[in-house]
Amino acid sequence: MGHEPVIVLDNGGSSCKIGLAGQSEPYRVFPNAIGRAKGERQSFVADQLLSYRDASSLVLKRPFDRGYLVNWDVEKAVWWRAFKSLLQMQPQDCGLLMTEPPFNLPSIQASTLQMVFEEYGFRSFAAMPAQPLSLRAWAAERADLPAAAAGVGVVVDAGFSFTHAVPLCDGRVLWPAVRRVNLGGKALTNYLKELVSYRSINMMEETYLVEHIKDTVCFVSADLRADLAGARAGAHRLEYVLPDGVNEQLGHVRQPQPRERGKQAAADKSSREQVLMLNNERFMVPEVLFQPSDIGLEQAGLAQTIVDAVEAAHPDLHPLLYSNVLCTGGSAKCPGFRDRLYKELRPLVPDDIEVGVHMPSDPVLAAWKGASAFATSPDYSQQAITKAHYEEMGYERLLNLAPDAAKAAATGYYTTSG
Missing domain, CATH: 3.30.420.40 (ATPase, nucleotide binding domain)
Known part of the structure; x- marks a missing residue:
């Protein structure tokens, strides 16, 4: 060659x-x-x-x-x-x-x-x-993990169109065990567009910008009830200043401005800005990866999907597979993703099996x-x-x-x- x-x-x-x-x-x-x-x-x-x-x-x-x-x-x-x-x-x-x-x-x-x-x-x-290639890179990054060194693990690829749970052994995909959730970054962006367009500003035609906003402000909730209560109290409220086409390309985040009268210059500047108000949308959008039923999708959440994938593999592989769950893809970069996945996955796995949920240095x-x-x-x-x-x-x-x-x-x- x-x-x-x-x-x-x-x-x-x-x-x-x-x-x-x-x-x-x-x-x-x-x-x-x-x-x-x-x-x-x-x-x-x-x-x-x-x-x-x-x-x-x-x-x-x-x-x-x-x-x-x-x-x-x-x-x-x-x-x-x-x-x-x-x-x-x-x-x-x-x-x-x-x-x-x-x-x-x-x-x-x-x-x-x-x-x-x-x-x-x-x-x-x-x-x-992509999944066996991601596992190969992870084995080089964490050679101390026995499962990674053996080419065994479950790669959770939270991509643009789908999220796959892909079990591997000896670096090879166990195809009959692969499972898929029909949600990815594109669906999350569309969901955010719908929410903000209904509650704040019509953003249905602004896919590229809303995708950037999603990547900037969203996070995965560790405790949904507590975060919903915090949102009602304004704890998660943010303002996103939209681009003006002159000084800024993508806009920027700022903390909520006080409702008091300030200097005239500040007021004039504020009046020229188009501001998108964000609150519980920040964590309710990525929540659908863990609870697809929130948007009417009759599929298991991400943790149960991983269990289904592992259970479809040979029982002798289960301990190694559960010990090396690797999160990759753009949606996996969402803050809190790994911790929430571990929290939901641990109760679904037998107590005598170690669960390891890992994130490479850059999942993308x-x-x-x-x-x-x-x-x-x-x-x-x-x-x-x-x-x-x-x-x-x-x-x-x-x-x-x-x-x-x-x-x-x-x-x-x-x-x-x-």
Whole structure:
């Protein structure tokens, strides 16, 4: 396969993380989207969205829908900018290691292969689920944990579209045991939009801005009743000053202002500001991950989902799996997430089994870091499909010749090594 550089792309529904194999951190993290300001024709692609002057006017178009890559026109624009403008590399001289969602559809895998080899001309390509890669990075970060060192654990991936509980053994996904909650960061953002639009200011068209507000002010409650009582007393009240399109791009948080008359200058400034009032929304939005019934979703909460996933694995693995529950994904960064998950999970597990709920140093970058390490190992060469092999056999012929082995060789999906 040669010694060509390998581009590592964690291709998430919300954001892309991109860099080169062997690096400790991705080169850039940027939205996996194209945005356009209301009333304007110019589009902003990927990292260009981060510097646009007024986030409140952006309308986004994403390549992912319900967790799967379906809009290749958007994705192609994002990838071309990432490869050519950000990394400044020619795909024809590189390999590509990319993450893909669990249970990715064969039709999407086929389209991905065609795009990678025919549109971009990469020399080699492998696609892997993010969860074993996250566990690989965690094993390097916490080599003192026996389960992590053995490649055993449950990766709780609180992503953009879904939240998965993925048990692994020896770095390999136990696919029959994987469980999913149909909630992710996108649903939480939509829920926050509905709440604030009903109670304060209409924000239904401000998805990009509300997503940022959610990431800034929300937290997971450790004691819901106490926090609800505190909210009634104003303990969690915050004011979010919305961007004005001139001085601020995303706005900022401030403590509630007193209702007294101040200096005229302060009053004039306040009158020009558009302020979003936030109170119990700050913790009721992430609460739905633990209580999906709050929004009418008839599914188990996150803790019970983990138990269901572990119970579907072999009983001999249960102690190791429960001892190494790893929280990853953007929603896992919400303050209080790990502690609340442990609090709910501990009573559901037998007393004689240790429960360990862990958080990597950066739950958003865990998969990319694991992929970066994997791409420098001999495993990548063994698992990746080369452009020559693709041109000789084609994806359909590979599947027809030996369905299981071919799919493993082409995508690394069913024989993932941690």
